[in-house]
Amino acid sequence: MTPQEVLFTSPSQSPKKALSNVYFNNGNANNNNGKPINSDKNNSRFYEVELGDTTFTVLERYQDLRPIGAGAQGIVCKAFDVEASRKVAIKKLSGPFRNRTLAKRAYREIKLMRLVSHENVIGLLNAFTPQNNVADFDDVYLVMELREADLSQVIKIDLDHDRMSFLIYQMLCGVKHLHSAGIIHRDLKPSNMVVSRECKLKILDFGLARTTGKGSFLMTPYVVTRYYRAPEIILGMGYKENVDIWSVGCIMGEMIRGAVLFPGRDHIDQWDIIMASLGTPSEDFRARLEDNVRMYVEAKEFQKGYSMDELFPDGFFLDQSPEGRQRSSHARDLLSKMLVIDPEQRISIDEALLHPYINIWYEEEEVNGPAPKRYDHSIDEQELSIDEWKQLIFKEVMQYH
Structure with a gap:
């Protein structure tokens, strides 16, 4: 989206009520990439989508995937959650198990996102992996609220x-x-x-x-x-x-x-x-x-x-x-x-x-909303192996299954 697509209307309108003075191009939320959606299907079913040079293997509940950004920590796409009937952002962490630093960072990110709960901090809606055991575990996907x-x-x-x-x-x-x-x-x-x-x-x-x-x-x-x-x-x-x-x-x-x-x-x-x-x-x-x-x-x-x-x-x-x-x-x-x-x-x-x-x-x-639980900083001092971090992250992701 270009800056010109983000438009403000009447400056007298209170931003607390709306920056609906901001126009967002919503696109077609119901496009499901031509794949029929059966709401009775088991959520453990996955399918693959090629987004540029990256393959996303996601739950069938997430349809119409479109890339929206990439950074050092991962690649993000927007999707439509057919179960919740809303748009979401899905982040695929980039090579979280290439080394211990990246593994620790991935664990920390998931832990922190689960810890906080405030209307001005993005929320973690779901986490999943297409792998069903620690030995094969390699991909981590985080599902968050979408902002355009x-x-x-x-x-x-x-x-x-x-x-x-x-x-x-x-x-x-x-x-x-x-x-x-x-x-x-x-x-x-x-x-x-x-x-x-x-x-x-x-x-x-x-x-x-x-x-x-x-x-x-x-x-x-x-x-x-x-x-x-x-x-x-x-x-x-x-x-x-x-x-x-x-x-x-x-x-x-x-x-x-x-x-x-x-x-x-x-x-x-x-x-x-x-x-x-x-x-x-x-x-x-x-x-x-x-x-x-x-x-x-x-x-x-x-x-x-x-x-x-x-x-x-x-x-x-x-x-x-x-x-x-x-x-x-x-x-x-x-x-x-x-x-x-x-x-x-x-x-x-x-x-x-x-x-x-x-x-x-x-x-x-x-x-001064309800304070979150304090983050356990002792995790920052631990020097675990990649396999140990992998086990901890797998356990966190499985909390959502």
């Missing part, structure tokens, strides 16, 4: 304050829910968020459970996609939950500007762009860096940085009325608190949800 557009498409359209603040509010609600389970998303980006025509946002592809530690400046481990990566990760420092707040700030800035905020070519260039935009960090922050990293940072020419008024002038916002300019001022103030290089000074999730730009949407049951 991701945020990277919506970002390309000019957003008024209502829609922008409502989308940020939902991001914060979903991230807060993940944090309450001890889960840091660590890869928040527009393509990892989907939006419905009712303006409902859901976070997906939340991968790794919370870990902390230090890494080399020149060998920073991949965690967050570079453009949305917090300074403490770039600089190899320990990090905590508010790395996700930095990412939300980068996404919000992109929604306003219509372009990536810190488009670094590599992680060193990324840091240089951040410092040029926001200024050289404080001496207190620099003192907490590893010696070699601190020397690099302090060897760079001092950067004054730019104010939020300069980075996000009124011209970037749609509403130029007195009320609109006031809300633009609130948006800049929120950004000034999220896009803070020193994580010790960065705004918290709870503080962000109470910010004037966001709290117009605040509802207690959305912000």
Whole structure:
């Protein structure tokens, strides 16, 4: 779907009621690839569909498969669930048993998706495999709710304050829910968020459970996609939950500007762009860096940085009325608190949800819904064999049979 296919109608319409101002091309939900569907058939029956270079072997209840995306973790198609009479997304994990790292990641993803339950986090509807025993087990399929557009498409359209603040509010609600389970998303980006025509946002592809530690400046481990990566990760420092707040700030800035905020070519260039935009960090922050990293940072020419008024002038916002300019001022103030290089000074999730730009949407049951069970981080410390991970994953998938 092109950005032009995601259309907004009346900006006066409340996004909480609808971004049905967003038009989605639904296609023909009843196309079943010419295969007759017998609702009495056993759900264990599978059939194969070739999608590009990949073969999907899926339950017969899922028909009309069409590819919609691919990434490092897997290939995703949309399908029609004839039993539930709704569209779904089916993700085939890419080679989950090629090595122990991928196997652990697959187990973690399934475990986390089963753990969380919030309207702003994508839900796991089903999991299956065409193999019926551990010895043959090789393919893992995850079935999720389908959303026809991701945020990277919506970002390309000019957003008024209502829609922008409502989308940020939902991001914060979903991230807060993940944090309450001890889960840091660590890869928040527009393509990892989907939006419905009712303006409902859901976070997906939340991968790794919370870990902390230090890494080399020149060998920073991949965690967050570079453009949305917090300074403490770039600089190899320990990090905590508010790395996700930095990412939300980068996404919000992109929604306003219509372009990536810190488009670094590599992680060193990324840091240089951040410092040029926001200024050289404080001496207190620099003192907490590893010696070699601190020397690099302090060897760079001092950067004054730019104010939020300069980075996000009124011209970037749609509403130029007195009320609109006031809300633009609130948006800049929120950004000034999220896009803070020193994580010790960065705004918290709870503080962000109470910010004037966001709290117009605040509802207690959305912000503080039932907390999920805490994620068992001991699994991150285990060094199991591929076969042991395979057994654990097979057991998880069988829970859905």
